[in-house]
Amino acid sequence: MDRSDEKTEELTMIELRHAGRKFRQGLREVKALSDVSLVIRKGEFLSIMGPSGSGKSTLLNLIGGLDRPTEGEVILDGRPLHGITDDQVTLLRRRHVGYVFQFFNLLPLLTACENVGLPLLLDGLPFSKVKQKAEALLEKVGLAERIEHRPDQLSGGEMQRVAIARALIADPAVLLADEPTGNLDSHTGEEIFLLLKSLNDRGQTIVMVTHDPKAAAYGSRIVTLKDGHPAQDICIGED
Amino acid sequence: MSIKYAILGILAERDLHGYELKTNFDDKVGEFWSLNFGQIYSTLDRLEKDGLVTHDRQAQDKRPDRKIFSITKKGRIILTQWLSTPISKVRALRDEFFIKLVFMDKDNPAAVLDLIEKQKMLHLKHMNRLTRRKVALKSKICNRDTLPTELLLDAGLFHAEADIKWLTLCETKIKTEIKRKE
Ligand SMILES: Nc1ncnc2c1ncn2[C@@H]1O[C@H](COP(=O)(O)OP(=O)(O)O)[C@@H](O)[C@H]1O
Ligand SMILES: [Mg+2]
Numbered sequence: 549m550d551r552s553d554e555k556t557e558e559l560t561m562i563e564l565r566h567a568g569r570k571f572r573q574g575l576r577e578v579k580a581l582s583d584v585s586l587v588i589r590k591g592e593f594l595s596i597m598g599p600s601g602s603g604k605s606t607l608l609n610l611i612g613g614l615d616r617p618t619e620g621e622v623i624l625d626g627r628p629l630h631g632i633t634d635d636q637v638t639l640l641r642r643r644h645v646g647y648v649f650q651f652f653n654l655l656p657l658l659t660a661c662e663n664v665g666l667p668l669l670l671d672g673l674p675f676s677k678v679k680q681k682a683e684a685l686l687e688k689v690g691l692a693e694r695i696e697h698r699p700d701q702l703s704g705g706e707m708q709r710v711a712i713a714r715a716l717i718a719d720p721a722v723l724l725a726d727e728p729t730g731n732l733d734s735h736t737g738e739e740i741f742l743l744l745k746s747l748n749d750r751g752q753t754i755v756m757v758t759h760d761p762k763a764a765a766y767g768s769r770i771v772t773l774k775d776g777h778p779a780q781d782i783c784i785g786e787d
Numbered sequence: 788m789s790i791k792y793a794i795l796g797i798l799a800e801r802d803l804h805g806y807e808l809k810t811n812f813d814d815k816v817g818e819f820w821s822l823n824f825g826q827i828y829s830t831l832d833r834l835e836k837d838g839l840v841t842h843d844r845q846a847q848d849k850r851p852d853r854k855i856f857s858i859t860k861k862g863r864i865i866l867t868q869w870l871s872t873p874i875s876k877v878r879a880l881r882d883e884f885f886i887k888l889v890f891m892d893k894d895n896p897a898a899v900l901d902l903i904e905k906q907k908m909l910h911l912k913h914m915n916r917l918t919r920r921k922v923a924l925k926s927k928i929c930n931r932d933t934l935p936t937e938l939l940l941d942a943g944l945f946h947a948e949a950d951i952k953w954l955t956l957c958e959t960k961i962k963t964e965i966k967r968k969e
Contacts, residue, residue, distance in 0.1 A: 597911075599955070742922065742925060745922055746926075760948075761910075761911055761914055761947070761948050761951050762914065762918075762944055762945075762948055764911065764914075765911065765914035765915045765917070765918040765944070766918055766922075767915070770911060770915065772908075772911075779904075780904075780908055782908060782911070782912060782915075784912065784915050784916075784919075
């Protein structure tokens with residue numbers, strides 16, 4: 549490998565090489581994704597936009613190691629996700645990927661702080677240490693006053709902030725978000741995007757999939773998906 | 788038209804000479820709307836004739852007097868009325884793109900679909916620019932009131948989004964039509 553290759557590799561966070569994903573639906577085979585080659589650079593805020601059913605969630609799941617391609621390869625922060633066991637993929641995912649979903653997926657009986665700290669607690673870290681970090685993250689997402697609240701005491705926007713803090717607890721190399729504001733009104737949604745943007749300004753790599761052009765517009769790069777294949781890739785300069 | 792009311796609105800805050808009026812205008816809405824001095828002075832002329840604005844002369848050293856404009860009582864009444872009246876004329880449905888659609892070759896739908904795709908990407912880039920301006924505006928600590936600017940950027944975003952949605956619908960309907968003919 550020559551020097552320029554090394555350089556590119558240093559700047560690459562995620563690479564997909566001819567990745568595809570087929571699903572069986574009864575007797576039919578559905579090609580959710582086909583021949584996706586994509587390089588996501590460190591520090592990028594990539595929006596992946598496409599209509600419902602175009603394969604956005606499938607793609608994000610491949611990127612984050614929640615699912616594996618039926619063709620091609622995924623390389624996460626220099627580590628190939630092929631040729632290793634599912635358990636090894638899970639481990640890599642827990643260390644390197646933070647996930648934010650449309651429906652927040654918080655545990656109803658836990659406080660905001662406990663929800664945020666959960667991934668580390670499951671990893672066996674002591675509660676006192678986890679608590680400190682979880683509280684710091686809740687402050688960072690603007691929820692210093694909500695640390696001991698349970699999800700049913702929080703608004704939708706606040707729940708999504710908790711979910712973002714939880715996704716950041718293990719210092720992930722990349723933050724993935726699947727329609728993170730799909731359930732929120734325009735103004736609350738905007739505040740979530742501004743939060744994501746400020747995290748990205750501080751160096752966090754973010755990949756967000758959405759059907760909403762207003763959401764996609766926050767990215768520094770926008771890839772559009774059409775029938776499971778990237779149709780357009782626009783990089784936006786600081787003009 | 789609204790230039791008239793923008794000028795009345797600015798003069799309602801304080802008396803200004805023409806040059807200051809222009810700077811003030813640019814400050815407030817210049818991001819969306821550019822006016823030249825000619826337009827400002829001709830509008831001021833008309834406002835004076837209608838008795839909505841008046842002027843005083845201010846002497847200057849070695850230079851001709853300059854005019855300081857102020858709003859009249861009648862001007863204030865007209866402005867207040869205008870400010871509290873909703874706009875009854877709905878945005879015209881006369882888009883240049885629509886004219887293109889009407890005259891595109893019906894036997895070559897691929898070209899139409901290609902045009903739609905390109906148009907959508909332009910709208911998306913435009914939305915990205917507006918979003919970046921909004922993010923910059925919101926992260927700046929500013930003593931100037933930035934809310935009107937932010938709201939105008941939002942309006943631009945919503946309009947562009949509506950255009951994208953409409954273009955997507957055009958795409959789907961044209962594709963359905965192609966399938967039906969096959
Ligand atoms: N687990 C699955 N089993 C079968 N089909 C699936 C599965 N997940 C996704 N699909 C199919 O793959 C296509 C893309 O789905 P998805 O990635 O969820 O799209 P999007 O997130 O863009 O709405 C759809 O046709 C969907 O029905
Ligand atoms: Mg989805």
